Amino acid sequence: MYDFTTVHTRRNTDSIKWDWLNEIYSVQHGEEILPMWVADMDFALPPFVEEALIKRIQSGVFGYSYPGQSVTQAVVDWLATKHQTTIDKDWLLYESGVIPSMALALQAFTAPGDRVLVHGPVYPPFRSTPANLNREVVTFSLTEDEGHYSLDFDAFEQALQENIAAFIFCNPHNPGGKVWSREDVKRIADLCHQHGVLLISDEIHADLVFEPFTHTMALSVADHTDHIITCMAPTKTFNLAGLQAAYLIVTDDKKREKLKETATNAAHMGMTVLGATAMKAAYQDGSPWVAELMTQLEENTNYVIKHLSSEIPGIVVLKPEATYLLWIDYRALNVTEKDMMHALLHEGKLALEPGTKYGPEGDGFLRMNIACPLDTVKDGVERFIQASKTLTK
Ligand SMILES: Cc1ncc(COP(=O)(O)O)c(C=O)c1O
Structure with a gap:
């Protein structure tokens, strides 16, 4: 079609x-x-997203705007149907990208000199973003077996105990194309909680999963979610990267307030009206x-x-x-x-x-x-x- x-x-x-x-x-x-x-x-981009953008452009006026209730509802509905995850609409914060979201979380909850754990191999900004913010990047290698990656939980838990402030998790994994199992995601999230480590869960590739695999959102399986900052976007799925639209899901009220304050201090403007329009149309009609x-x-x-x-x-x-x-x-x-x-x-x-x-x-x-x-x-x-x-x- x-x-x-x-x-x-x-x-x-x-x-x-x-x-x-x-x-x-x-x-x-x-x-x-x-x-x-x-x-x-x-x-x-999908024709229904193009139509929504054209319609918005034809309205002719582009004053200051914010992502309204219908955008939020579209995100909530998408996560419920696509990822069987129910979120409260108040948990959402909007940003221009997933990497800016990750940077915001690092700025809000870690300090210069803090140790940030990443797994390797991984998408380069996982290392460069904390490094540019003067955090110490600690890498542990995933176990590789003929191109298949897995996480050695003993090594991971050992690493978490070495004064780590945050772990940045790539789920699904870029570049390995791995969909982490429900058990793995739960164990990773729960270990981070147990060791007082913030979990920044980059789930931007979540929609691009081949059958029979299914994506597991960390916040949907973890015993606790206060330590989880989920970063997602419709931009990979629907080819909207140039429109810059992303969101964070944060269940903890205090953390959300801190993120808002950090974003304001850094003069972040969130999403553009066209990014929000595209996000809504993509999530409403995109399945x-x-x-x-x-x-x-x-x-x-x-x-x-x-x-x-x-x-x-x-x-x-x-x-x-x-x-x-x-x-x-x-x-x-x-x-x-x-x-x-x-x-x-x-x-x-x-x-x-x-x-x-x-x-x-x-x-x-x-x-x-x-x-x-x-x-x-x-x-x-x-x-x-x-x-x-x-x-x-
Ligand atoms: C794992 C991962 N996170 C984030 C991004 C980029 O996200 P954004 O353009 O929203 O900053 C990419 C792009 O390739 C990616 O693969």
């Missing part, structure tokens, strides 16, 4: 993914490179669109797995349980990341993300974004294969 096949021109639209290749990859031929890196989608999106992402994933694995012996592409990001294991090829990136960018003309961007644990891996029409995926796979031939020569 919806269109996931049209190839939209994104070059020269001030797109970070398409127009920043020269700067990010230190090359001079960015216009020849196919970008499959930053985590946004090359699909158009069928997401179901179709997941079918397309599955087809794209299967294509990459089939063709890369058969054409480049030694490459392992695991099927993610969530997200549109493939975590490709090339360790068996015995090439350095530098050589791999050089071949991809200069021979294949393909931009993937080098695994070490996600921490030292990512060495030997590449992250490939397949949220684009299948024709684009096929082009990307062909470029990857061409690049790999120059590696083995």
Whole structure:
């Protein structure tokens, strides 16, 4: 019913993914490179979101605004139906992004010099956000078994006891595509509570879960929720990142007040009216669109797995349980990341993300974004294969 096949021109639209290749990859031929890196989608936003935005724009007046009751109701309803989680509407705070939300929570509840725990590999801002705020970043590595990640609870509990103020949890996991089990999420949340550690739970990829997996919201299974700050957004799910819309869910009244005060002191303005309009429309009408999106992402994933694995012996592409990001294991090829990136960018003309961007644990891996029409995926796979031939020569 919806269109996931049209190839939209994104070059020269001030797109970070398409127009920043020269700067990010230190090359001079960015216009020849196919970008499959930053985590946004090359699909158009859902038509019902576009209609809502056009309608709002046509109203013509854009004075100061706030996310009204109908936006909040849409969020509450989405979480109830999509994630079987009932929240009180008063628990919501709005922000421009999930990373700004995470930064706000760190500013509100930790102090410079405090120790913040993260797991590796992980999305780079998990490290850079606390580091930029002069918090000490403490990393513990996830256990990796042939590309599958798990958390060693003994090591985790040990780490929590080393004077940690906050733990930032990526659920589902970017870049590994892991959907943490209900048991894992509960144990993580309860251990944080037991050791007096704030849990910042980034659940931005929650809607992008493949069957038969299901996302577990930390606050829905934890014995206590006062220590949990959940950060979510419709921006990954519906490709709205440029509109900047996100929210925090905070059950503890005092913590919410503190967050509000911190946001005011930092002169945060929350969401724009267009971000709020898009959030409401996406959550009100988005379920069928997401179901179709997941079918397309599955087809794209299967294509990459089939063709890369058969054409480049030694490459392992695991099927993610969530997200549109493939975590490709090339360790068996015995090439350095530098050589791999050089071949991809200069021979294949393909931009993937080098695994070490996600921490030292990512060495030997590449992250490939397949949220684009299948024709684009096929082009990307062909470029990857061409690049790999120059590696083995
Ligand atoms: C785990 C995770 N958190 C946060 C973000 C970014 O969120 P925002 O753009 O709302 O700051 C991303 C984007 O890729 C992500 O993967």
